[in-house]
Amino acid sequence: MDITMYDTLLQLPLFQGLCKNDLTEIVGKVRLHFSKVKAGARIVAQGTPCNRLVFLIKGGLMSEMKDGQGLYSWNEYFGEPFVVEPYSLFGMHTDYAASYVATSDADTFSIDKNYILPELGKYPIFQLNYLNIISNRAQVFRHRLLPGNAHSLEQRVIHFFLCHSERLSGRKVLKIKMEDFAWLLNDTRLSVSKVLNELQGKHLLALRRKEIEIPDMASLMDYRESLQQGAELVQV
């Protein structure tokens, strides 16, 4: 295994902390399916069984999650290194939660599920990494479920984005009709439109026909933080 491959694997959260010998051993025993993917190609389809781990080691990916009622799609953009839904490999809901499409020519490799525990599970560091990633996800989601300060419509709009975000940074796109968004938020089209335009005025969103772009989720989260601090000051 060359140095580049070793460094690439070590950047993936699941492999972090393994030593070079472990990785060389793993690469010797576990079949890694390498693949070059053209921009625009779909790597994984929402709703199909997740029975392997797909790793992006070069290029970009977009996830696209369509809701059950056919009202909207939620798109997120990821760069290398990235693992596609490690949380969909185990548990009782093992279908992919979203589709994944290459946004540039990309390099990936995948490992079949039957190798994961019998081979990779032999390394306590790998076990720990996996349990940390999934546990953290469960903890973050639980926290998002508790009623927070999402009282104003503006906060509820931001909370909608938050609840759908895999990562709280980077670009996101919500494709939805304004009337459907208003319906999901339990408010009027006019009020929702007003809030979205105000957020656009603050350069936190860009509104287009049937589409809301969040250029940088981190900025929106900073703004949300400032709102909540304001609310706490008022309560005191």
Next chain:
Amino acid sequence: MDITMYDTLLQLPLFQGLCKNDLTEIVGKVRLHFSKVKAGARIVAQGTPCNRLVFLIKGGLMSEMKDGQGLYSWNEYFGEPFVVEPYSLFGMHTDYAASYVATSDADTFSIDKNYILPELGKYPIFQLNYLNIISNRAQVFRHRLLPGNAHSLEQRVIHFFLCHSERLSGRKVLKIKMEDFAWLLNDTRLSVSKVLNELQGKHLLALRRKEIEIPDMASLMDYRESLQQGAELVQV
């Protein structure tokens, strides 16, 4: 190890599928701290570090989660066998999410975190059980975060209970002032009170001063299901 102990361990989801030899080996190597607890004793305190797995093998437990704003507490009731927050042992938020109090004289045992991966992690079945439990939790919570049919106030009230429930069956108690509940639900005290009284009329809730009891969460979930089927019929 006697037969009873073997059967007891096998009932715990983390140990399910292990053979008697594995369990005998585990009990020989891993220190199990057995403990008899009096009714009313607190076993674990919310906000303290989770650095062991506590198993309830006889008796009952109540969990009590207090929200960050001091507005309410959410109590759930569990019988044997039960593991206290296996999802708080790994990840980035490893403080207990709730307190746990014995509701009867109870038998427990605990295993320190440093034994979990080095010793129990040697058994692929244990690894698989652990990953299944945590992954499933993350999957269920993600699903609860998506906007569903929680549009009417009645559905939002039920969704509030759903979001707080560890298990969707059994008895739950929410201790809250009506005006705080209304504030959290973003609605008026009068409307919330009306909805709660209607649910009480259907025997799905019991209202007391500063307290809402759900005698059986499964009945409330069945009722919610019937509401959603009704809503789908209307949409079609």
